[in-house]
Amino acid sequence: MKLVTAIIKPFKLDDVKLALETFGVHGLTVNEVSGYGRQKGHTEVYRGAEYTVDFVPKVRLDVVVADGDAANVVEVIVKAAATGQIGDGKVWTTPVEDLVRVRTGERGPDAL
Amino acid sequence: MPFDFSKIDTGATAWVLASAALVLLMTPGLAFFYGGMVRAKHTLGMLMQNFMTIGIVSIVWVLVSFSLAFGKGNGFVGDLHFAGLQHLSEVLPGYTGPFAQVIPPMVFVVFQLMFAVITPALITGSTADRWKFGHFVPFIAIWSILVYGPVAHWVFSPEGWLFKKGALDFAGGTVVHINAGAAGLAMALLLGKRRGYPKEQMRPHNVPFVLLGASLLWFGWFGFNAGSALGANNLAAYAFVNTNTATAAAMVGWLLVEKLRDGKATTLGAASGAVTGLVAITPCAGFVSPLGSIAVGLLAGAICAYAILLKRKLGYDDSLDVVGVHLVGGIVGSLSVGLFSTLDTNTLGADGLFYGGGWKLMGHQLIAVGAVAGYSFVVTLIIGFGLKLFLRMRLTPDEEAEGMDLVLHGESAYEFGNITGGGGGLGSVGQRPESVSLGGPTAPTGVQA
Numbered sequence: 103m104k105l106v107t108a109i110i111k112p113f114k115l116d117d118v119k120l121a122l123e124t125f126g127v128h129g130l131t132v133n134e135v136s137g138y139g140r141q142k143g144h145t146e147v148y149r150g151a152e153y154t155v156d157f158v159p160k161v162r163l164d165v166v167v168a169d170g171d172a173a174n175v176v177e178v179i180v181k182a183a184a185t186g187q188i189g190d191g192k193v194w195t196t197p198v199e200d201l202v203r204v205r206t207g208e209r210g211p212d213a214l
Numbered sequence: 215m216p217f218d219f220s221k222i223d224t225g226a227t228a229w230v231l232a233s234a235a236l237v238l239l240m241t242p243g244l245a246f247f248y249g250g251m252v253r254a255k256h257t258l259g260m261l262m263q264n265f266m267t268i269g270i271v272s273i274v275w276v277l278v279s280f281s282l283a284f285g286k287g288n289g290f291v292g293d294l295h296f297a298g299l300q301h302l303s304e305v306l307p308g309y310t311g312p313f314a315q316v317i318p319p320m321v322f323v324v325f326q327l328m329f330a331v332i333t334p335a336l337i338t339g340s341t342a343d344r345w346k347f348g349h350f351v352p353f354i355a356i357w358s359i360l361v362y363g364p365v366a367h368w369v370f371s372p373e374g375w376l377f378k379k380g381a382l383d384f385a386g387g388t389v390v391h392i393n394a395g396a397a398g399l400a401m402a403l404l405l406g407k408r409r410g411y412p413k414e415q416m417r418p419h420n421v422p423f424v425l426l427g428a429s430l431l432w433f434g435w436f437g438f439n440a441g442s443a444l445g446a447n448n449l450a451a452y453a454f455v456n457t458n459t460a461t462a463a464a465m466v467g468w469l470l471v472e473k474l475r476d477g478k479a480t481t482l483g484a485a486s487g488a489v490t491g492l493v494a495i496t497p498c499a500g501f502v503s504p505l506g507s508i509a510v511g512l513l514a515g516a517i518c519a520y521a522i523l524l525k526r527k528l529g530y531d532d533s534l535d536v537v538g539v540h541l542v543g544g545i546v547g548s549l550s551v552g553l554f555s556t557l558d559t560n561t562l563g564a565d566g567l568f569y570g571g572g573w574k575l576m577g578h579q580l581i582a583v584g585a586v587a588g589y590s591f592v593v594t595l596i597i598g599f600g601l602k603l604f605l606r607m608r609l610t611p612d613e614e615a616e617g618m619d620l621v622l623h624g625e626s627a628y629e630f631g632n633i634t635g636g637g638g639g640l641g642s643v644g645q646r647p648e649s650v651s652l653g654g655p656t657a658p659t660g661v662q663a
Contacts, residue, residue, distance in 0.1 A: 147478065
């Protein structure tokens, strides 16, 4: 199994969720996070004083999938989240050793 | 001299009573105007200072301040004849002839009370996030007696030396705004800068609150200015129209400066510009024409949009720009009387420079501005410093980092039902409320995480 993690623009969440549902992914965890990459932050001006906001709001999305699906899921997310502008985010995968469904105690891919 | 209650104008009485209620609403409005501009952890600290000012000044006014402001006394301060609001079946000293009132003296008392309340509340913007409540409360009580009472006497009472000299202040450009602005500067200097200022990010935490507060101020200000006609008459209508017009013009003026200077017209700028216009038209409202009020508003909005930059050049921390908005706006308004005042609006006023009155009125206005600003600044410093000998004035750096809400009041402004239940953000993850160490009163132990 693989954990696919994506950092995306918040307004792209609905598109990504829909694309994943269409692909057949049935569970998803999201978090509101802050961070910066090449986009850096932005500046805000209050009463003539400029403030640099380093951390930009992003959505982090975590989904565990079967080994064979991982590459496709990454592609689905990338396609749905892309705007072509700087700050679109990143997607990465990490191996998952074990997985348990809390209700039934099922383990491994059965618990997906 | 007994007041002739058979001469009462019921329309005027009704309007001034309603105006008093309108002006009362300005202080909570101010609380939200300021409260939105501070960081989230200091929100209740700011709201409480403003709200508590209503509590303190309302009592002090009844006991002594009204009498100091409107008693006969001498040119500089009233006597204690009306202390405890006694003898209010008499004519107030000086309110005879053309100044004779058609409202019961007690109505005048409560209308003027609301001005006495909001004036020291205005100070809290310059001192945001660091003034201890225990020092603030006695400060406000003493300030009402030693600063507000005498200054109101000088300018508003027909027995006052500035009134007799011929200085014009329709609703409190000097008494309220220059007075509070100079006091705000004094207290900002005495307290020192906020911890981390100017390096740390101190963005407003809730700009919608700021706009809501500015709207309540605008609404209440109709009572402030149009109520100051002390009648339901044509003068009140002029003051009402001038107030609205100048406020609109100041918003436009401020936003033009922002657009040209900073690139964007901001919501905070719109709220700030509107308040600037309200401040500047206050002394002018019953003396200028509607066209004049456009000029006053545009001037005030544009000038104050630059005046707020002064604090960074000069290095003091007037946190929410009480100097830039109220002191400078009050000066712009008070001097505008000298330029735009016209007898066409008010026969009890005078013609200013642009209406053929020459420089005479401007001279009186300059004296009033200087006297009020100077007296307020010096006496505020003395009161603040004197109290500091007995009471701690400032939060410690640790308390400031924790925030006024928890440290001074044992509460949090915002509770969004997150998993930690404490509303304290990441800092309190995994802690039960009982284990959160508070500088002030401890949290109720029955609270479940």
